[in-house]
Amino acid sequence: MQYTTITSIFLLTISLLTQSTSAIGTLGINVASSGVDGNCRDSDSWSEALEKASAFTNYIKTYAVSDCNMLENIVPALNSNTNMKVWMGVWEVDEAHFDAEKDALTTYLPSISKDSIAGISVGSEALYRGDLTPQALASKISEIKSLLSDITDKDGNSYSGVSVGTVDSWNIWVNGTNAPAIQAADYIMVNAFPFWQYQTANNQSHSLVDDVMQAVKAIQEAKGTDDFYISVGETGAPTGGNELTSGQAPLTVDNASDLFQEGICTLLAYGIDVNIFELQDEPTKPLATADDGSSSDVERHWGVYDTDYNLKYSLTCSYGSN
Ligand SMILES: *[C@@H]1O[C@H](CO)[C@@H](O)[C@H](O)[C@H]1NC(C)=O
């Protein structure tokens, strides 16, 4: 079974490579605004994070611009790493928070280059949590688009035209009631975690590819076109943590590496950009309560790097270069 998968990926890759290397997807990485000690990243910590990320990608993804003074603190790192681009998250939970986010964009976007921004994502799993209706999210996306048209970068270029989209769980996008958010967005990111689907290590890659492809189909139908940027906002596997109440076994570094090689590399070979979750382990992250009622520390073990920036497993697809 696994050999069949690997062989077909290999053949697919060869045929994509002979047509155009640009058909291969690009890897990115999610970076939390707090470091391994649980404190907010300062400018030095952001610089180190970007340097470590640049070992395997030119794209990072973040969650909020005002929390932890994220946008203010990342300015020096972005201005000295001109190859690095950010999928920049804007948090939306309530109006006061959203206003603080808009203030941070207005205040600090003028200090960086427009070229440092890959896109701006309004909300991260806001629909999944029920924070916003799809109509309210659509209106916040429009609000950020109009705010950007009034901001210029450090070289005097307008931020008008920078893509504004959103990120949510794959099952949210498969649910047709969320179409208004898709219609308002310039792009959609899809989150999919086989571990939280209670998939075994054996089946995690099948589950990942299946879930993402279901979301791609639904998003294209809601948008009415296949000419629309869809990527994976978060995926990956934990490399430790306790067993869940439902009996879901903890995963290991080998299992996470398998998800990368078999699942994430398959999506990349299909031409889908994938942002892995996440850069570094977060040993102080609060315990998560899973849908099965488990109190679990697995959320602390999701880094591709450990707390000392040792890479746990290779992020190069073994079928070739990504
Ligand atoms: C689809 O989303 C709506 C609105 O959030 C929700 O009420 C409904 O239960 C969802 N349906 C499924 C099948 O998840």
Ligand SMILES: *[C@@H]1O[C@H](CO)[C@@H](O)[C@H](O)[C@H]1NC(C)=O
């Ligand atoms: C998960 O990884 C462990 C070793 O780290 C291995 O013993 C086990 O077979 C793996 N599970 C699967 C299904 O590959």
Ligand SMILES: *[C@@H]1O[C@H](CO)[C@@H](O)[C@H](O)[C@H]1NC(C)=O
């Ligand atoms: C494995 O994943 C596939 C694809 O999502 C799914 O259809 C199947 O039910 C999964 N198998 C198990 C045992 O959960």
